[in-house]
Amino acid sequence: MTIKYYILCVIFLSSYLQLAWLVNPGFRTAITEKGFEYIVQVGLPILEAQLNNIKIPDQHGDYHSPIGKIHWDLTDIHMGSITIPKAAIKTGTAGLTVSASGISLSGGGAHWHYKTNVIFPISDSGSADIGTSGTSLSVTVKIGKDAKGHATLSSSACQFSIGSLSIHFHGGASWLYNLFDSEIESAIKSSLNGQICEQATQAINTQGNKALESLPVQVNIDETALVDYSIVQDPIFTTQYMETEHKGEFFSRTKPHEASISPVVLPGVGSPTRMLYIWLTTYIANTAGIVYDEAGELKTTITPDEVPSSIPIKLNTASFKVIIPALYNKYPNMNMTLLLQATTPPVMTVNPKGVNVTVFGDVDVCVYDSKNNNKITPAFNLSVIVYTNISLSVKEEGNTPYVIGKANFIGAKFSLTYSSIGNFDAKLLQGAVNFLCQAYVIKELNKYGAAGLEIPLIDGVQLINPEIKFGTGYITIDTDINYKPSEEIRARTDEVEIVI
Known part of the structure; x- marks a missing residue:
């Protein structure tokens, strides 16, 4: 009897979770x-x-x-x-x-x-x-x-x-x-x-x-990803507003599958005073991270010729002679290459104070072994966690509104996970790691942030004085609107004869 009861409870809980999965939207609007x-x-x-x-x-x-x-x-x-x-x-x-x-x-x-x-x-x-x-x-x-x-x-x-x-x-x-x-x-x-x-x-x-x-249902972001804005249930009507709930999930364009995470539960609309309200949950950004991570997009290789001449530190073991003597002693005056890659998808979090993105990755430091036909040889590996905060704004491009983000570096924690040159004090690399994070990790985040996330709206609708606010697990855009029907809609009204 106890086992049967347990099984029933598991089945009920699974059904409930599946129902919650279907109901909780990643994107929501209320007009x-x-x-x-x-x-x-x-x-x-x-x-x-x-x-x-x-x-x-x-x-x-x-x-x-x-x-x-x-x-x-x-x-x-x-x-x-x-x-x-x-x-x-x-x-x-x-x-x-x-x-x-x-x-x-x-x-x-x-x-x-x-x-x-x-x-x-x-x-x-x-x-x-x-x-x-x-x-x-x-x-x-x-x-x-x-x-x-x-x-x-x-x-x-x-x-x-x-x-x-x-x-x-x-x-x-x-x-x-x-x-x-x-x-x-x-x-x-x-x-x-x-x-x-x-x-x-x-x-x-x-x-x-x-x-x-x-009104777009799917928006192609690039060759890798699209975002699904399909409506997940019939719109909800009250005496004050109409609410629509959308999937709000990134998918791979070549190998689409459901994400293993789920959206947060959004609060009620409350007492609206503006014309339009838009909710964007962290689910959208975090499913984007999953898609790009699985596609192998979240990695970059830095070679000596890619380091600007204005930077005093060069990708040569001679630049690290004082900080890591063992590296120079084993590979004197050899060029280096760095492979930066995410080990898990980046995670966005939102609270009433703002938006943060945490990046988990590795830095593989390798040398061009001149004694071995310039073979790339691993020297050591650092496990790095990068902390950022994100500034958000709304921009309009070609009558289409986008939410864009700009990442700001907060700090980085790292640890030595592998070394072929023996143990050394990795803390001495803090300055170099901070530079790498700001010059490359933040740059990559801003590449995606500058492209922006399209806000799906009916043609002709423009946002007027949008205001971004933060909640737990979501942001809201409170805005008024301007509507100018498209020429196609206006053209359909010309020369119409209605016979009754």
């Missing part, structure tokens, strides 16, 4: 109601353009008047202009609800015609102008994800209401067409009420999904 309100106002012209040039089907009817039956036709009905003065957005558990009121629709150039055969044939024709007032529209949008982690958008509910509709006829006998103008108004109003939601939701779905297509 607030304030952010959505801004995007809606910027997007109103696009929605107006999509709903302009509405063509209503031709209307026909028979009106039984005191003088007999009158057959009427209203054709070529175009609502050529729609104006949405303002819109509001609310976030809730069902998704996003965009509502607009005070909408006005207007159109001219419709052709009317009537005829009657009461005593003798009477017919007439002319043009008509149509307008609405007190019109409102409300659309609820659901944002989810597909099987590949792409964001998806769909409209789940829509309400459209016309307060009043008026028709102004031009030409013909006004006393006659005034008899049945209310019937025509009712027919047009019914047509609009019944079908315009379909066009509004189609416009929102089309443009919304087009915008979401620009």
Whole structure:
């Protein structure tokens, strides 16, 4: 019984850990109601353009008047202009609800015609102008994800209401067409009420999904690595924000596999005051370290010709004659080479005070043995731990924001792990080790840090006054945004005719 209970506990714990693995994101965003309100106002012209040039089907009817039956036709009905003065957005558990009121629709150039055969044939024709007032529209949008982690958008509910509709006829006998103008108004109003939601939701779905297509799921960093930003679960909606959780993991482009580490648990969003919040966990950087380490990228060889002439210490045993006499005595006046390589992936840690990266590596010191055809011979090996802190900032390049880092050297600890020249006091190498760390290890870190990590955003979104803050195991970027729809999205609104 005890063994069975133990096994059940292990199974339960394993399932829990697997679930936590799936849920905890490496990258998270939250766009607030304030952010959505801004995007809606910027997007109103696009929605107006999509709903302009509405063509209503031709209307026909028979009106039984005191003088007999009158057959009427209203054709070529175009609502050529729609104006949405303002819109509001609310976030809730069902998704996003965009509502607009005070909408006005207007159109001219419709052709009317009537005829009657009461005593003798009477017919007439002319043009008509149509307008609405007190019109409102409300659309609820659901944002989810597909099987590949792409964001998806769909409209789940829509309400459209016309307060009043008026028709102004031009030409013909006004006393006659005034008899049945209310019937025509009712027919047009019914047509609009019944079908315009379909066009509004189609416009929102089309443009919304087009915008979401620009949200990157995978970003190629270089020939070695890519970062996976796929959405790991459906977005979470509250009354204050929409939250999206992303994988946020580096993968090898040639031999991808899941990392053996997992992301930290991120805190709640809290009470947001900015438009957009972005969380970047150490999981992203540490999986990057794993990928580059496994690819053999975290190593470099330093030869004598690579040491700048301004540096007094040269890679020759003569430069170490005083510090390590045994090296010079065994290999007098011989050139040296250094192999610096990571022994395990670098580790990034973040706490409220800042960001640190610790590098674990070896320094193999070798000589060109002139007595043996310049064969490279190991002299000694140092195990080194390099401590750095990282300064972070956000830069924009080609309308794409990046988080970039600059490493600053704190110090290094090292120990002698191998020697072919006998024991010596390795502490005397502290200055040389510090120089190596600053000149080469920090340089390598800054190579990756300067390239930066792309922040995945919809095309046209720019960060305004981003502020970086530190937590335990993560950083946040609190920012407002500027949105300028891409030319492709704007082009799709041109010359659109909507037939209902």
